[in-house]
Amino acid sequence: MTGFHLNLSLLTPGHFRQAWRLPHVDPRAHLDIGHFERLARAAEDASIDAVFLGDGPALGPGIENAPGTGLDPLILLAHLSGSTDRLGFVITSSTTYNSPYNLARRFNALDHVSRGRAAVNIVTTATPAAAANFGLDRHLDKETRYRRAHEFLDVVTRLWDAWEPGAVVGDRASGRYADVNLIHAIDHHGEFFSVRGPLPVPAGPQGRPVIVQAGGSEGGLGLAGEFADVVFTVAQTRPKAVAFRQDIRRRAAAAGRRPDDVKISLGVVVLVSETEEEARRRERELHGTLPLETLAAAVIADLGLPADAFGPDDVITVDDLPDAPPQAAFSVGFSESTRALIAERPMTPRELVHRSAGGSGHRLLVGSPARIADDLEDWFRAGAADGFTVMPADTAVDFENFTRLVVPILQERGLFQKDYPAPTLRERYGLPRPRQATTVRPPLTR
Amino acid sequence: MTGFHLNLSLLTPGHFRQAWRLPHVDPRAHLDIGHFERLARAAEDASIDAVFLGDGPALGPGIENAPGTGLDPLILLAHLSGSTDRLGFVITSSTTYNSPYNLARRFNALDHVSRGRAAVNIVTTATPAAAANFGLDRHLDKETRYRRAHEFLDVVTRLWDAWEPGAVVGDRASGRYADVNLIHAIDHHGEFFSVRGPLPVPAGPQGRPVIVQAGGSEGGLGLAGEFADVVFTVAQTRPKAVAFRQDIRRRAAAAGRRPDDVKISLGVVVLVSETEEEARRRERELHGTLPLETLAAAVIADLGLPADAFGPDDVITVDDLPDAPPQAAFSVGFSESTRALIAERPMTPRELVHRSAGGSGHRLLVGSPARIADDLEDWFRAGAADGFTVMPADTAVDFENFTRLVVPILQERGLFQKDYPAPTLRERYGLPRPRQATTVRPPLTR
Numbered sequence: 059m060t061g062f063h064l065n066l067s068l069l070t071p072g073h074f075r076q077a078w079r080l081p082h083v084d085p086r087a088h089l090d091i092g093h094f095e096r097l098a099r100a101a102e103d104a105s106i107d108a109v110f111l112g113d114g115p116a117l118g119p120g121i122e123n124a125p126g127t128g129l130d131p132l133i134l135l136a137h138l139s140g141s142t143d144r145l146g147f148v149i150t151s152s153t154t155y156n157s158p159y160n161l162a163r164r165f166n167a168l169d170h171v172s173r174g175r176a177a178v179n180i181v182t183t184a185t186p187a188a189a190a191n192f193g194l195d196r197h198l199d200k201e202t203r204y205r206r207a208h209e210f211l212d213v214v215t216r217l218w219d220a221w222e223p224g225a226v227v228g229d230r231a232s233g234r235y236a237d238v239n240l241i242h243a244i245d246h247h248g249e250f251f252s253v254r255g256p257l258p259v260p261a262g263p264q265g266r267p268v269i270v271q272a273g274g275s276e277g278g279l280g281l282a283g284e285f286a287d288v289v290f291t292v293a294q295t296r297p298k299a300v301a302f303r304q305d306i307r308r309r310a311a312a313a314g315r316r317p318d319d320v321k322i323s324l325g326v327v328v329l330v331s332e333t334e335e336e337a338r339r340r341e342r343e344l345h346g347t348l349p350l351e352t353l354a355a356a357v358i359a360d361l362g363l364p365a366d367a368f369g370p371d372d373v374i375t376v377d378d379l380p381d382a383p384p385q386a387a388f389s390v391g392f393s394e395s396t397r398a399l400i401a402e403r404p405m406t407p408r409e410l411v412h413r414s415a416g417g418s419g420h421r422l423l424v425g426s427p428a429r430i431a432d433d434l435e436d437w438f439r440a441g442a443a444d445g446f447t448v449m450p451a452d453t454a455v456d457f458e459n460f461t462r463l464v465v466p467i468l469q470e471r472g473l474f475q476k477d478y479p480a481p482t483l484r485e486r487y488g489l490p491r492p493r494q495a496t497t498v499r500p501p502l503t504r
Numbered sequence: 505m506t507g508f509h510l511n512l513s514l515l516t517p518g519h520f521r522q523a524w525r526l527p528h529v530d531p532r533a534h535l536d537i538g539h540f541e542r543l544a545r546a547a548e549d550a551s552i553d554a555v556f557l558g559d560g561p562a563l564g565p566g567i568e569n570a571p572g573t574g575l576d577p578l579i580l581l582a583h584l585s586g587s588t589d590r591l592g593f594v595i596t597s598s599t600t601y602n603s604p605y606n607l608a609r610r611f612n613a614l615d616h617v618s619r620g621r622a623a624v625n626i627v628t629t630a631t632p633a634a635a636a637n638f639g640l641d642r643h644l645d646k647e648t649r650y651r652r653a654h655e656f657l658d659v660v661t662r663l664w665d666a667w668e669p670g671a672v673v674g675d676r677a678s679g680r681y682a683d684v685n686l687i688h689a690i691d692h693h694g695e696f697f698s699v700r701g702p703l704p705v706p707a708g709p710q711g712r713p714v715i716v717q718a719g720g721s722e723g724g725l726g727l728a729g730e731f732a733d734v735v736f737t738v739a740q741t742r743p744k745a746v747a748f749r750q751d752i753r754r755r756a757a758a759a760g761r762r763p764d765d766v767k768i769s770l771g772v773v774v775l776v777s778e779t780e781e782e783a784r785r786r787e788r789e790l791h792g793t794l795p796l797e798t799l800a801a802a803v804i805a806d807l808g809l810p811a812d813a814f815g816p817d818d819v820i821t822v823d824d825l826p827d828a829p830p831q832a833a834f835s836v837g838f839s840e841s842t843r844a845l846i847a848e849r850p851m852t853p854r855e856l857v858h859r860s861a862g863g864s865g866h867r868l869l870v871g872s873p874a875r876i877a878d879d880l881e882d883w884f885r886a887g888a889a890d891g892f893t894v895m896p897a898d899t900a901v902d903f904e905n906f907t908r909l910v911v912p913i914l915q916e917r918g919l920f921q922k923d924y925p926a927p928t929l930r931e932r933y934g935l936p937r938p939r940q941a942t943t944v945r946p947p948l949t950r
Contacts (some may be wrong), residue, residue, distance in 0.1 A: 076679065079679055080676075085674030085681070086672060089705060089706070091618075116604060117687070117703065121681060121684065121687065122681060122682060123679060127704040128705060129612075129613040129617065132613075133578070133610050133613035134615060136578075136579050136582035137617040139586060140587040141540075141586040141587060157601070159601075159638060160576075163738075167575040167579035167580055168583075171537045171583040176924035190700035192605060195697075228532070230523065234568060234569075235524065235571060236567045238567065241563070241567065251637040252641060254636035254637055255563075258561075258572060259534075259574060260535070463546045488510075
């Protein structure tokens with residue numbers, strides 16, 4: 059059995075954002091590098107493929123109630139690459155608020171210093187708070203953001219490819235260091251960017267860092283089909299996940315790629331304890347921390363329903379829903395995922411908040427280690443995913459409970475690797491090394 | 505005796521860029537993280553304050569002959585912060601090709617994850633090659649670059665200060681995480697930037713990362729007086745260095761700061777071996793690698809002299825020089841430094857290339873460990889500097905020769921620390937923690 063991949067989210071205090079209120083949690087843990095170093099070691103001891111961090115460059119709403127966005131993930135994970143040997147790093151970066159040259163160069167550097175363990179999770183960033191930190195009165199509309207993201211990835215991948223193998227000659231006797239005929243300017247002039255290139259140094263061990271894509275809108279899916287090595291997605295129901303995976307594989311084929319060259323990593327929030335009873339007790343405890351009214355209102359708004367139409371315990375049926383997710387939804391993927399849940403069975407806003415892990419949007423999976431392993435195995439065997447991005451409900455407990463209790467079961471069943479089978483993340487995911495399309499480029503001239 | 509600080513440059517293969525041609529040097533060492541990890545450990549074992557990397561976001565000229573700009577230094581040094589405990593990191597970043605919000609956030613993160621060991625070396629980047637990677641037809645003129653740098657640092661320092669102490673409340677019982685009256689938007693609207701702020705997280709252990717400034721032009725000196733904690737500078741002659749230090753201290757006082765609150769770190773290229781003879785032999789060997797004609801032509805151009813007026817062995821006197829460094833000089837600081845050398849004694853372009861470490865522009869210091877230590881002590885006691893940024897001539901040899909052979913002498917003389925006296929770089933440099941000017945800011949509203 060191949061292709062079962064596991065990433066673990068480092069989000070702290072957890073995907074239940076109010077987990078900081080529990081007595082065993084340090085409310086400042088998201089600023090404590092010692093905390094992250096412990097998690098990274100636990101992940102590496104369990105042969106986890108990569109750790110993951112989401113991001114948005116702004117102080118989000120709700121800081122009164124919980125820590126939101128944390129430390130810049132590129133810096134945090136570059137640091138962790140220095141205290142680990144095999145663990146991979148999936149780092150969320152915005153195509154709207156970075157320049158492609160800087161981003162290409164930074165991930166090139168991370169690929170070198172981590173010896174092939176770098177992945178970039180491309181997002182377009184949809185919040186007005188971020189726009190205001192970068193000189194924009196309001197954030198770009200979705201269509202424009204994805205057009206920019208497309209051009210951005212085109213530039214970045216060409217920069218990563220611009221040194222052909224053999225460009226570094228290093229002939230001591232003649233003093234010839236490099237063959238400039240094998241180092242290409244990209245001379246890009248597009249709608250959003252003009253970039254001459256090349257990068258100052260050749261590609262790292264992966265050729266290109268792994269590209270992860272997380273948006274579920276039409277623009278995001280188009281980007282995924284063309285550029286993504288891994289698609290990080292959300293699904294509350296198995297049929298929806300299976301259909302999504304088939305759709306992405308079709309899109310990759312339509313873009314001239316092999317369907318197996320794009321992997322689906324399904325997000326799932328995990329709350330796991332040694333016994334079912336203890337897991338349920340902890341679930342009740344976490345639910346007790348939630349600001350239910352606020353979260354219920356957010357769920358209702360994301361479904362496109364009127365703010366005062368449903369109380370927390372009023373049942374929503376599929377007939378109550380509008381024909382499609384609202385344009386203003388925070389995320390089309392999350393909104394569609396919630397709709398699928400209601401289509402299975404009518405639910406109250408309170409249930410929806412609980413089932414989506416306190417409003418994180420992802421499916422909540424609670425129970426004993428065997429129950430968690432059974433669930434992941436079932437979804438995997440049903441073709442719902444090539445692997446999972448596991449998001450701890452309460453990171454202080456569930457991160458290490460997952461690595462210590464669930465991973466060994468998956469390993470014993472022959473589903474998950476007992477050791478790292480290859481040094482680079484790209485090889486471990488079973489992804490090809492992209493070929494370089496060098497022939498179309500002009501040689502570097504100065 | 506306090507105030508003798510030592511930084512070490514990681515530039516690879518060395519400040520003699522052609523050092524890669526020597527038989528013991530790996531021509532790809534600048535891409536090898538193992539190489540940098542060994543250097544970082546050697547530096548930390550010697551209680552070196554910080555390692556340093558210059559930078560420019562472009563493939564520079566001369567890749568035919570030598571590796572130029574290397575890996576992105578922010579990523580490389582963030583990685584090294586994960587495999588060291590006490591060593592500081594001085595990382596060159598461009599104010600012209602970064603956005604202030606991203607830069608402020610990344611150095612805030614580095615300060616957290618390194619536990620107070622982050623310093624940013626601010627440069628404005630003067631090369632057309634960099635401009636072409638960021639959508640500019642030609643690079644901004646110097647005056648505009650420094651006006652932008654000034655506004656940039658104003659924004660960055662205010663972002664670093666925007667969370668007042670005590671803003672994180674973390675009251676588990678009430679669920680109140682933060683006091684929004686102590687977290688301030690900066691609401692900046694200037695000539696170059698509009699930035700709302702604040703950062704998503706509070707300041708790190710240093711309050712603000714250390715700010716280093718390296719430009720010797722009038723714009724750079726103005727910036728140094730107002731913002732710099734450390735000024736990194738070049739001088740070929742001691743009187744020039746003493747005068748420069750006095751000038752910077754006066755500028756700091758004029759900006760309302762204490763003169764002792766800005767430290768001068770003087771660049772010096774070091775070639776050191778156990779014996780004087782061996783050092784001289786290695787110097788001849790390194791000189792043999794130089795493309796002398798090219799480097800002599802560059803020196804002549806930087807002095808503002810006609811290209812064909814002087815051969816490599818024609819003597820240049822002070823009377824040959826124009827009244828001031830040319831506007832087109834790569835660096836005013838380097839050009840003035842070379843002028844001072846010629847004013848001391850007439851010299852040929854060949855001598856100038858040798859004395860400036862193969863065209864690096866900095867003073868070359870060659871000899872036995874005792875000779876190197878004597879020189880640094882003399883310059884320090886003369887008031888030429890508060891410390892040195894030591895740049896290995898051939899990094900594969902001189903980095904560890906310096907830490908292993910020269911540092912112990914400086915320690916025995918009571919000049920340099922035998923152990924790290926404080927955890928943060930700011931404290932070790934003897935710099936104050938800047939006070940936060942919170943009263944002028946509007947409270948954060950959403």
